[in-house]
Amino acid sequence: MGTPHGLRPARLKVGIISAGRVGTALGVALEDAEHVVVACSAISTASRQRAERRLPDTPVLPVDEVAGSAELLILAVPDAELATLVAGLAATSAVTPGAIVVHTSGANGIGVLAPLTEQGSVPLAIHPAMTFTGADEDIARLPGTCFGITAADEIGYAIAQSLVLEIGGEPFRVREDARTLYHAALAHASNHLVTVIADALEALRAAIAGQELLGQELVGDYPGGLAERVIAPLARAALENTLHRGQAALTGPVARGDAAAVAAHLAALTEVDPDLAEAYRAASLRTAQRAHAPKEVFEVLNR
Template identity: 50%
Template sequence: MAMSPTGASGPHQESRLDVGIISAGRVGSVLGAALARAGHHIVATSAVSDASRDRARRLLPDAAVLSPDEVAERAGLLLLAVPDDELAQVVSGLATAGHFQPGQLVAHVSGAHGIEVLRPAVSAGALPLALHPVMTFTGRPEDLDRLDGVSFGVTADETMRMVGEALVVEMGGEPEFIPEQLRALYHAGLCHGANHMTTLINEAVDILRECGVMHPERMLGPLLSASLDNTLRLGDNALTGPIVRGDTGTVASHLDALSRALPDSVAAYRAMARRTADRAISHKRLSVAAAEPLLDVLSGPDGEGGRK
């Protein structure tokens, strides 16, 4: 069993790890390729579907395709790249069958979990890490280049922080340490931004198509790119539009048009507009007086969703 240089004491002091990956999905295959690029040896992976086996052949050509039990037994670093809701069951099953080893590094890539989910492995003497790459993956080779500079949400015991940091840096990432008790909140922040942004953009695309716009994605691209860039640089000071201006009549016309053309979008528009108004007020971009009529319009004809 070998370990990359980290300055940590213990059994892992050589320059190369024997890495096993469960499983060769979109994330596991790319992270395995990143570890191989850093000089580690990918000894084995599990791959059930045709797509996973194909990814293993392309991205992990030196890895034997084995059962999860066999992968675990061969690995100095065992990387668990399974869905969030399956992770606890996989860990428990491997522990019950006695496949974890004392001194073995066991890391998972789930954003939703910290290291508590690895407790059965720790009971067998394994060393736990949570290494979550903040990136979407296609499972294609170009994902390797996209890892460079990507943040990883790392949760680790104090004695394992240097090991987690070293592995992330070797994969091209930047470690951000997340306390165990805040892991769910951390994941909520990522999903709220990335997943809900996809929904929001698709809503906007649908609305523009309803207006006869032939290429709404082309129309929205520059606007959304500038908005994202401004928001990441300026925070709430990047806000523009009728909410921050207190243009109650404009917002009322939006709601009227949506209720006639795309009524399923009205609730989402109201919710986002109310939250936008709240943030604009908190950051003194919108006065309370100007917000009063706006919030009344956003409360709806029956008062639903209005101010408390």
């Protein structure tokens, strides 16, 4: 897919603060799009090793030198560190006026970049809606990933859109005042999915451990075992069905109105871990609301 109206940013000198999972993945993608990562910052040993592996021709420099060398400056730091970093860059006038400054925070719009905007920078919020583990798969997943973009004006949106399209992503606009809601939706979909699956695996291991068939591997708490192989196709099917069929994908005892089964689930889970049972209760209550379950189900869940 081409850039909007044929717009294609000039080849830019890119600086990255810092060489974390997101920053280095974007650095590789931008270099593949013929931009040049001229400098990056890396403090921890892990960051330095990641920079050396992913961006071997890029010098690791102090933050102010990275900022001063960049036409496109990417601030890929944790959300909690972003405002402090921006304040420090502004206080030292480290960023060249006219430079494009991009942060990758999902929770923030361009307001957090105001100190640099006042000094002549072009502020952009470009957030990849993807989880990053530091593995090479991060880079491979960027093409096709959706990116939430926020800018100050239509020129900024055109620049952000072009940059995302260049690396194979799909840009979409997020209003400044909707960034928190946007971030909450993504956290709910990704972070809480991990928790739900991890809880399900814990319960399943408790149900099947110690009764393995002859020659079967022992059920343990390590990843990739029998419990994961049982859950994986079920969880993948549920996710795909929801994405393609919406609410119609919902099945199970809550959706069927089987209050007795729900009560039995809660009792069994409580024996394994009361906290796990309470998590199941909370998720089941929300499921019951979505499914318009009969009052008997709500009575069980609200005991």
